[in-house]
Amino acid sequence: MKTPFLITKEEILKCYKPVNPHTHKGLQGHAVIIAGSYGKIGAAVLASKACLKSGCGLVTTFTPKCGYQIVQISIPEVMVVTDENTNSITNIHLPLIPQAIGIGPGIGQELATQKALFEFLRSNNTPLVLDADALNILADNQSWLELVPENTILTPHPKELERLIGKWNSESEKFQKTMAFSEKYKLIIVMKGSPTYIINKQEIHENTTGNAALATAGSGDTLTGIITSFLAQGYEPNHAAKLGVFIHGLTADIALPETGYQSFIASDIIENLGKAFLELDN
Numbered sequence: 001m002k003t004p005f006l007i008t009k010e011e012i013l014k015c016y017k018p019v020n021p022h023t024h025k026g027l028q029g030h031a032v033i034i035a036g037s038y039g040k041i042g043a044a045v046l047a048s049k050a051c052l053k054s055g056c057g058l059v060t061t062f063t064p065k066c067g068y069q070i071v072q073i074s075i076p077e078v079m080v081v082t083d084e085n086t087n088s089i090t091n092i093h094l095p096l097i098p099q100a101i102g103i104g105p106g107i108g109q110e111l112a113t114q115k116a117l118f119e120f121l122r123s124n125n126t127p128l129v130l131d132a133d134a135l136n137i138l139a140d141n142q143s144w145l146e147l148v149p150e151n152t153i154l155t156p157h158p159k160e161l162e163r164l165i166g167k168w169n170s171e172s173e174k175f176q177k178t179m180a181f182s183e184k185y186k187l188i189i190v191m192k193g194s195p196t197y198i199i200n201k202q203e204i205h206e207n208t209t210g211n212a213a214l215a216t217a218g219s220g221d222t223l224t225g226i227i228t229s230f231l232a233q234g235y236e237p238n239h240a241a242k243l244g245v246f247i248h249g250l251t252a253d254i255a256l257p258e259t260g261y262q263s264f265i266a267s268d269i270i271e272n273l274g275k276a277f278l279e280l281d282n
Contacts, residue, residue, distance in 0.1 A: 001172045004197060004206035009280070012246050015239040016280055019055065028057025029232030032094060033225060034103040034120075037113070038087035041067040043106025043132070043221045045074045046266050050225030051102065052077055053273045054247070056232050060096065064088050089113050092120040100127045102228030104134030105221040114141070121147040127231045128152040131224040132160070139163035150186040151237040153227055157192045157220060175204065188241050190227070192220060196245045200238050207242075210249025213256055218266030223248045226273075250276040 005011070020027075031051050036044030041063060048061045048071065060079040061071050065086045072080055083089045090112040101124065107113055114137050121144060128149060130138070135156050138144055140163075156164060161174075165181045168174040178199045182189050189199040194212065198205040227244035235243060251272035255264055 001175050002202075002204050004204040007198070007205050007207045007209075007242050007246050009246075012243055012280065015235070016243060017233075017235075018281055025057035028055060029099045029229070029234065030058040030060070030096065031056045031228050031232035032060045032062060032096070032098040032101045032126075033105075033228065034062040034089065034092060034101060035105040035107060035221070036061075036063040036067045036071075037089065037106055037108040037110075038064065038066050040106030040108065041070045042218065045071055046218045046221040046270070047102060047105045047225035047228075048078045049075050050222035050270050050273070051229040051232075052225075053270050054226045054229035054244075055277075056229040059229075060094075060098065062089070062092060062094065083116075085112070090116050092116050098126060098232065099234070100129070100228050100231035102129040102131065102224045104131035105224055107133045109133055109137055109140075113137070118144055118147075125149060127237060129155065129224050129228045129231065131155045131220060135160045136163060145185050145187075148185060148187060151188060153188045153190060153231070153237055153241050155190040155192060155220060155224055155227065161189075161191060175199070179204075188237055190223075190241055190245060192223070196249070198238075198241050198245065200241075205242060207245045207249055209246050209253055211252050211256060211261070213252045213259065213261045213264035214249065214269075216265055219248075219269065222266050222269045247273065247276045247280075250279060254279070 033048045044063045052059045062081045065082045088110045165177040182199045183201045191197040196207040230240035251269045254275045255272045
């Protein structure tokens, strides 16, 4: 296996852009998070809040009707657009063209949702992060991968990765298959795990932050929001992915002395984003 490049603070500071003191929300990017279904609106809340707390100027959440009040009450800073369907996403219609879109957390795999994803991919040219059920739907409809724009970021956990690339018998085979997949479709793969790796065609980057506390429900949803935020702020996709996994992991390293492994939850990732950015700014 190739020796991976390490994603260290020194490496991150080469691409990290501190906030311009004269900026305004219109210059900080507008992101859309397409997420949630009945019983999983929390995924939309976590991804959207993480997106906003990572420096994005404006965030619009697209969710089924059942998520409207939940998102509005949970995050008053986010704007909400709803699907015409009550319980799941069936027709993605956005009243704006954002700088970046994150899609997949908690959307489920209803047939109508699959069709909605297909129609969305057919017409979308906006920089994209694909996660969770969006990946599971693509794994079942591999020909649709041709519709995914170059340099789109995919954030699979091990099971989602296996559905996309097939089973592997060794670590080296897993990496070979992921690199071949990345090369074939020209996509950036964030292989979530301990540690998290980013595969960009033949390049492997290994994250150096994070710990076992991140193995908790909703952790991936926050990562989707964070990476989408950086894309919306104008970072190149490979930099957005690296910065995203580094900051995400750093929140757990910062929080661990206070929470311990067991009591750390996805909301703690969001709570500690401020301290993580302060560490980069110092």
